[in-house]
Amino acid sequence: MIIINNLVAGYGSKKVLNQIDWSLDQGMIHGLVGLNGSGKTTLLKTMYGLLTPMSGTMKLDDKPFNKKFISLLETEPYFYHGINGKEYLSLFKSYGDFQFNSDEWASLFQLPLMELIDNYSTGMRKKLALLGIIKSNKPFLLLDEPFNGLDLEASRVLTAVLKRMKNDGKTILITSHMLETLTNLCDRIHYLKNGIIQKTYFPEDLSLINKEIFHELDQHIENKIDGLLES
């Protein structure tokens, strides 16, 4: 079980996460949704240890979080200029006895590993960053917008890979702007608003998400557009 207690975090004196109490079942795919600025990325960065919490505890199997067991995919992956995809992947070590065949994986994602990363498109960079995470084979994955920039085929491959990883016992936490991707993939979807987890949706409630979360926003947008078009 992953347990987060009383987590407060932010930037400088500005609090973005406001006393989060949260527990995540292991061996599942968890989705994290929230409107822009709700603190999704801040939460992932804090869980990974890139941001020091102002207070609170985060435990994985009753032990404090440790990067040895966690991978983080950031929304916009950056790379080093002048190296190719194969060289990038060669840097990563695999957790446990996982055998990673970079050529086979690259072929699955249709990624030209011998090309310089400088010449990669946004989608190719995302695929390479994902391959780095897959190769690391850590038990807990934090994926910030993993589907952003991926083509249709790669999105389907990633969905299949994540499902397989879940079956192998990994715990995956994903954020996405595309609700449909999450509802098709996740076992739980957590709604983050004003820096706290407002609600957790189970598979049987997933149809309610659109209505409950986005109804108010859609109404506000429609009113605004009506006003603009009428004037």
Added chain:
Amino acid sequence: MQPVNFLLVRKAQLFREIKALGFLYSAIVAGATFLLLAFFLKSQVSIQNAGISGVVLTFVIAMIHFSRKDHRFIELVTEWPFLIYFIEYCTLATPFVLLSCIALGNPFFMLILFPVAGISFLKVASRPVVNFNTSSKLISETNFEWKAGMRKTGGLLGILWLAAMALTVVPFASIIALWFMLLVISSFYDEGEPREMVESYQLDAVKFLKVKILSQLKAFFIPALPVLLLFLYFFPERWWVMILFMVFSALNIGVFVLSKYAVWRSAEINRSGNIVNAMCLLGLFLPFFLPLPIAVIIKNYRRSLHNLKPLLHDYH
């Protein structure tokens, strides 16, 4: 008026760099510049010495011209990029020209303006980095600085290495060629790798720095050792020069690596250590700079640990 405006921009950039260095380093840089000019003035005792220093200065200006990243910008904003380059390089060379003319009592050093004008005319097209296979036992798998660096400046390094090998019969010439290699190699450490690449080693900060420094030393000494051994073969009585250069280059590589991680931020280019690194490199010609790398290593080792510990703490 455009060239004057460019010079004003350069002046503003210089002041910003000095401000970023802080008082202590600015004072050291000012002192170093003064000492460099004093050393230059003292060396101008003959036409031959003036010729050698002219060649070195021309080479430095050529390196600046080929490595600068603003060629496209300058070509975009002016019809006469040659003029901008020429005026900038002349400004850089002016103190040396004046000092040489004063010391020698003749304008011999002004001849440098001809090659400088020639360099200014050279068009430098922004070339994509050439992708070639670096899977070789000479560069370790994790040494991405050298893999990327070889793709960017491998041609120049190859020429310098061949020159170093060919010049082993000339006293000190091969050492100077190796020094120029070190100068080129110092640019390998400007870019900070992304967080994932630092973490991929899965080592704590102390071990990480040790592994990084050792891999960089290995990458440099594999090509440098044959040159140094040949030098020793031709000049056995100057064995101490070889030892001194090995210590000097090892210290400087330590400076490059630690200067990078002292200010490392994920996927950011940071050249704030370049001036101090250049001063450390000058130690080969200006002996009073020789102890500087040790001071920089001690200072930046502590800063690097402080910078990396939050990221790598879990791998302790």
